[in-house]
Amino acid sequence: MEVAIFMAKCLTVLGIESSCDETAAAVVKICQEEGTAITLSNVVHSQTADHAIYGGVVPELAARAHISHIDGLIKQAMIDAGLKYNQLDGVAVTAGPGLVGGLLVGMMSAKAIAMAYDLPFIGVNHLEGHALTPGLTQGLQPPYLLLLVSGGHTQIVSVDGVGQYERLGTTIDDALGEAFDKTAKLLSLGYPGGPAVEKAAQSGDEKRFKFPRPLRGKDGCNFSFSGLKTAVRQQAQKLENIDDQDVSDICAGFQCAVVETIKDRLGNGMEMFAQKHSDVGQKILVVAGGVAANKHLRAGLEKVCEDKNYQLIVPPIELCTDNAAMIAYVGALRLARGDVDELDMSARARWPLDRHGAPMPFAGVKA
Numbered sequence: 001m002e003v004a005i006f007m008a009k010c011l012t013v014l015g016i017e018s019s020c021d022e023t024a025a026a027v028v029k030i031c032q033e034e035g036t037a038i039t040l041s042n043v044v045h046s047q048t049a050d051h052a053i054y055g056g057v058v059p060e061l062a063a064r065a066h067i068s069h070i071d072g073l074i075k076q077a078m079i080d081a082g083l084k085y086n087q088l089d090g091v092a093v094t095a096g097p098g099l100v101g102g103l104l105v106g107m108m109s110a111k112a113i114a115m116a117y118d119l120p121f122i123g124v125n126h127l128e129g130h131a132l133t134p135g136l137t138q139g140l141q142p143p144y145l146l147l148l149v150s151g152g153h154t155q156i157v158s159v160d161g162v163g164q165y166e167r168l169g170t171t172i173d174d175a176l177g178e179a180f181d182k183t184a185k186l187l188s189l190g191y192p193g194g195p196a197v198e199k200a201a202q203s204g205d206e207k208r209f210k211f212p213r214p215l216r217g218k219d220g221c222n223f224s225f226s227g228l229k230t231a232v233r234q235q236a237q238k239l240e241n242i243d244d245q246d247v248s249d250i251c252a253g254f255q256c257a258v259v260e261t262i263k264d265r266l267g268n269g270m271e272m273f274a275q276k277h278s279d280v281g282q283k284i285l286v287v288a289g290g291v292a293a294n295k296h297l298r299a300g301l302e303k304v305c306e307d308k309n310y311q312l313i314v315p316p317i318e319l320c321t322d323n324a325a326m327i328a329y330v331g332a333l334r335l336a337r338g339d340v341d342e343l344d345m346s347a348r349a350r351w352p353l354d355r356h357g358a359p360m361p362f363a364g365v366k367a
């Protein structure tokens with residue numbers, strides 16, 4: 001819904017996030033004239049421990065945990081910001097994409113606050129939160145290229161402006177974080193798998209096992225990780241009495257294949273972005289999502305940025321992973337444009353950032 005441009009000098013927005021396994025609330029204030037964005041509060045409860053024994057996020061458990069924690073977190077975010085609800089200018093919430101049970105919990109809470117205090121309601125696309133985070137953390141404005149690598153998404157996006165996104169590439173099957181998690185599960189390394197695989201890889205020989213580099217050398221910048229995952233499984237099954245060194249060598253080989261694949265795909269994405277934005281001087285690559293914590297990946301990204309003459313920007317890791325500050329920030333930007341939603345807005349399991357991007361049949365919400 002588009003309404004008249006909101007003329008307030010500064011806008012303070014409460015943001016709520018519950019699309020996966022983090023319950024989060026935050027308050028962000030933007031002052032458009034000064035060009036500033038301040039995070040007044042930002043609280044997150046991670047459900048990792050609840051899901052660890054299952055080796056992945058269990059949607060029903062996630063939804064129940066969101067119900068248990070959301071009220072306390074919203075209250076805490078308001079106390080930390082030193083504000084009362086009637087001092088807010090709007091309430092923003094992740095409306096998708098994500099697990100519907102969790103999304104509904106956040107949306108019901110946001111709608112209740114919006115209704116009780118007669119505040120504008122903004123249903124935010126979670127991916128837009130990740131895409132615009134560098135505006136909040138580094139004051140960076142589009143256009144820039146985004147690599148989003150999380151447990152749920154693996155995409156290369158041309159961020160052309162607020163509300164203007166072109167998906168240049170996406171996974172056609174598994175997300176990258178998911179591939180790390182499945183590799184860790186297969187090797188009994190626990191959950192979440194990414195940090196465990198990275199740790200094991202430190203003492204491994206990346207050359208011992210040669211894993212495939214999926215789609216390397218192909219046109220475009222889509223990703224595929226399911227073949228790599230299968231190759232890891234087959235290799236593990238071939239080894240009898242697999243010991244710690246074998247596990248480390250597999251992890252190092254897997255990580256090396258991942259990084260080489262990302263460098264190849266991103267190289268193509270960077271060329272596509274550079275052609276599209278030939279007028280932009282210093283091209284910028286922003287990385288978001290939990291997998292951005294991986295040091296081997298970061299080193300690979302630095303190398304490809306150097307080769308392609310891009311500047312690499314990585315927001316602080318706590319704002320690369322799921323949080324509500326990014327949702328509050330997008331909510332404030334949209335409110336400033338008068339772009340708000342009705343209270344009957346539904347949660348959306350699938351909500352592509354790029355409206356024109358074709359769906360990927362085997363990737364579901366991950367694309």
Ligand code: KG4
Nearest residue numbers: 150151152177193194195289290291294321
């Ligand atoms: O963005 P995020 O916190 O949550 C969502 O997926 O929405 O990302 C979590 C993902 C998990 O798959 C986790 O295994 C992965 O990020 N991850 C890592 C590392 N730290 C977290 N993957 C590789 N290396 C890491 N150090």
Ligand code: ZN
Nearest residue numbers: 130150321322
């Ligand atoms: Zn996310």
